[in-house]
Amino acid sequence: MFILPAIKIAFRGLRVNKMRSGLTMLGIIIGVAAVITMLAVGEGARESLAKSIASLGSNLILVIPGSTTSGGARMGTGNTNTLVPSDAEALDGESAVDAAAAMVRGTGQVVFQDRNWNTAIIGTTGDYERIRDWPVSDGRFINRQDIDGMTKDCLVGTTVVQELFGNEDPLGRIIRINQVPFTIVGVLQKKGQSLMGQDQDDVIITPLSTAMSRLFGKTSVNAIMVKGKSDGVMNRAVEQVKTLLRQRHRIPDGGDDDFSVMNLSEMLSAAETQTKIMTILLGAVASVSLLVGGIGIMNIMLVSVTERTREIGIRMSVGARERDILLQFLVEAVVLSLTGGVIGILIGVGFSTAISQLSRFQTSVSLFSVLLSFLFSAAVGIFFGFYPARKAAGMDPISALRYE
Amino acid sequence: MIEARDLVKEYVIGDTTLRALDGVNVHIGRGEFAAIMGPSGSGKSTFMNIIGCLDRPTSGSYILDGKPVETLSRDDLAGIRNRMLGFVFQGFNLLPRTTALENVELPLYYSGQDGEMEEKAYAALKSVGLAGRERHFSNQLSGGQQQRVAIARALINDPSVILADEPTGNLDSKTSVEIMDIFTKLNAEKGITIILVTHEPDIAQFAARRIHFKDGKIISDERTPSPPAPLPASGEGRRI
Ligand SMILES: Nc1ncnc2c1ncn2[C@@H]1O[C@H](COP(=O)(O)OP(=O)(O)OP(=O)(O)O)[C@@H](O)[C@H]1O
Ligand SMILES: [Mg+2]
Numbered sequence: 154m155f156i157l158p159a160i161k162i163a164f165r166g167l168r169v170n171k172m173r174s175g176l177t178m179l180g181i182i183i184g185v186a187a188v189i190t191m192l193a194v195g196e197g198a199r200e201s202l203a204k205s206i207a208s209l210g211s212n213l214i215l216v217i218p219g220s221t222t223s224g225g226a227r228m229g230t231g232n233t234n235t236l237v238p239s240d241a242e243a244l245d246g247e248s249a250v251d252a253a254a255a256m257v258r259g260t261g262q263v264v265f266q267d268r269n270w271n272t273a274i275i276g277t278t279g280d281y282e283r284i285r286d287w288p289v290s291d292g293r294f295i296n297r298q299d300i301d302g303m304t305k306d307c308l309v310g311t312t313v314v315q316e317l318f319g320n321e322d323p324l325g326r327i328i329r330i331n332q333v334p335f336t337i338v339g340v341l342q343k344k345g346q347s348l349m350g351q352d353q354d355d356v357i358i359t360p361l362s363t364a365m366s367r368l369f370g371k372t373s374v375n376a377i378m379v380k381g382k383s384d385g386v387m388n389r390a391v392e393q394v395k396t397l398l399r400q401r402h403r404i405p406d407g408g409d410d411d412f413s414v415m416n417l418s419e420m421l422s423a424a425e426t427q428t429k430i431m432t433i434l435l436g437a438v439a440s441v442s443l444l445v446g447g448i449g450i451m452n453i454m455l456v457s458v459t460e461r462t463r464e465i466g467i468r469m470s471v472g473a474r475e476r477d478i479l480l481q482f483l484v485e486a487v488v489l490s491l492t493g494g495v496i497g498i499l500i501g502v503g504f505s506t507a508i509s510q511l512s513r514f515q516t517s518v519s520l521f522s523v524l525l526s527f528l529f530s531a532a533v534g535i536f537f538g539f540y541p542a543r544k545a546a547g548m549d550p551i552s553a554l555r556y557e
Numbered sequence: 558m559i560e561a562r563d564l565v566k567e568y569v570i571g572d573t574t575l576r577a578l579d580g581v582n583v584h585i586g587r588g589e590f591a592a593i594m595g596p597s598g599s600g601k602s603t604f605m606n607i608i609g610c611l612d613r614p615t616s617g618s619y620i621l622d623g624k625p626v627e628t629l630s631r632d633d634l635a636g637i638r639n640r641m642l643g644f645v646f647q648g649f650n651l652l653p654r655t656t657a658l659e660n661v662e663l664p665l666y667y668s669g670q671d672g673e674m675e676e677k678a679y680a681a682l683k684s685v686g687l688a689g690r691e692r693h694f695s696n697q698l699s700g701g702q703q704q705r706v707a708i709a710r711a712l713i714n715d716p717s718v719i720l721a722d723e724p725t726g727n728l729d730s731k732t733s734v735e736i737m738d739i740f741t742k743l744n745a746e747k748g749i750t751i752i753l754v755t756h757e758p759d760i761a762q763f764a765a766r767r768i769h770f771k772d773g774k775i776i777s778d779e780r781t782p783s784p785p786a787p788l789p790a791s792g793e794g795r796r797i
Contacts (some may be wrong), residue, residue: 158666470611472636472638514653
């Protein structure tokens with residue numbers, strides 16, 4: 154008997170037992186849908202992380218004030234006022250450093266005519282554009298003259314443009330940030346969400362000097378962002394940053410740093426690896442349900458073989474050979490698991506789409522996960538269908554016929 | 558065609574051994590129509606199952622069409638059942654929830670033919686008087702109709718032997734006669750060898766030869782003198 158009639162016979166067998174076939178498939182459907190969804194969630198997380206990493210800029214080192222505790226870097230505990238703008242200028246001269254920009258952060262109430270908006274304010278220098286890889290879409294970035302002359306020029310992110318100007322052209326307009334009038338000299342390109350899920354385009358960038366003295370009244374900066382020359386010199390860049398800052402801050406040998414240096418690129422790629430591991434883990438957990446589905450198939454197939462002993466006897470009496478019976482039950486199992494697999498893939502894709510639509514969580518169904526699920530369900534069918542099929546094929550014709 | 562030599566079949570149940578067949582010697586030639594009779598438990602079905610290659614004897618040999626069956630593999634036996642033999646059982650043994658047509662087609666699946674399966678099945682159903690019932694499910698047919706489907710299935714691969722174990726056992730006498738007419742026709746027109754088990758002397762009268770079993774042995778083997786019965790092969794039929 155060839156495979157085609159076997160498939161025909163198998164489909165007949167499944168059609169005759171619609172209810173049972175459906176219930177058997179349910180296990181596989183749930184398993185495959187779970188695998189697809191889990192992988193999509195993991196893959197989506199990885200992709201959005203990768204996007205955020207790309208949006209942050211490459212080869213980044215972040216320097217913040219305050220010392221590193223033994224527990225590792227603590228972001229945002231810059232409670233000492235040790236970093237100053239000239240530190241950034243000095244770092245810029247190091248051999249492994251491409252650029253360095255000091256920055257102050259805060260929030261501000263922005264008013265344009267009768268509209269107002271609360272947004273994040275970053276005061277920084279011209280190098281910030283290159284370090285963050287964040288060019289303007291219109292106008293110009295902050296430059297040397299702005300810093301030196303403490304001008305009241307500023308750049309606006311797209312969200313701010315939308316909130317204050319709608320469709321009007323914001324270039325050259327004057328807005329008030331915390332009562333201080335600023336002229337808009339540039340519009341930043343859209344950047345999207347940050348790692349923490351914040352809208353990075355809800356921002357206004359002003360010259361560092363202006364922000365420090367006119368907006369926040371600060372003498373120290375919140376952070377210095379340093380861009381290494383290349384991937385390969387990041388460790389050296391970190392060393393140079395540390396050495397120079399210790400020197401400038403006159404820290405004696407053996408004394409603790411009064412700043413913390415983080416290699417962001419390294420941390421982020423570590424995070425990416427972790428997300429990958431998480432994806433694999435999620436997939437593995439979901440695979441367990443697929444396995445349970447497979448055991449369900451075996452269970453039902455065994456029951457089915459026993460229940461259909463007479464049928465097997467009848468088939469043998471009209472000339473079915475062992476391999477015909479084996480093939481029949483094997484194909485039935487594979488058809489069950491594959492049909493379940495395909496339905497499961499459809500449901501999984503639907504689920505993933507629903508998740509990314511209904512929540513802000515990004516999901517991404519990869520061709521790989523679809524193929525994997527498909528092949529896996531076929532394998533489940535063959536593996537768990539084999540034993541029952543073997544059992545059916547090994548029956549003795551006369552005892553099978555006599556079976557009540 | 559069919560030759561049994563000292564066939565013995567023993568069943569071991571617990572620590573007792575039951576001899577269902579106790580040295581059966583018989584020869585049934587091509588084109589014969591033989592009825593097998595005998596009391597319940599005398600070994601008729603056991604004999605038929607061995608003849609039908611569904612079961613193997615404990616000892617003795619069975620030669621089918623010149624081949625000693627005990628030397629054949631399971632697959633060979635399946636092939637013989639598929640092409641050479643046709644079975645008709647008392648309980649019909651049709652696949653449930655399956656149409657008459659699909660039941661009749663069944664042996665064709667296992668003989669590796671793909672084309673013209675339906676046409677053949679239609680023709681076989683027509684030859685047993687079931688034209689128009691092809692799409693009925695087996696449980697939507699009467700007992701007599703089900704037995705006709707079973708006969709059509711037995712015929713589909715043009716077998717040389719039909720083995721029928723109490724084919725009329727579940728049918729009323731009128732239907733039984735109709736079924737027997739089909740067998741008689743197959744024997745007379747197509748020369749198919751027919752061996753059937755029955756308890757009823759009336760049914761046995763359709764056959765030209767009547768073999769009686771008792772306690773696993775053949776106790777008598779008689780032929781109707783007229784019309785001309787096929788000549789027995791020398792010394793094979795055993796008489797007591
Ligand atoms: N599978 C089996 N296991 C044990 N004993 C069996 C088996 N099959 C048949 N027998 C025994 O063998 C003997 C012959 O049985 P068989 O079915 O051949 O009788 P039979 O002549 O066909 O009877 P009936 O007319 O009632 O059908 C019986 O005593 C029966 O109990
Ligand atoms: Mg019997």
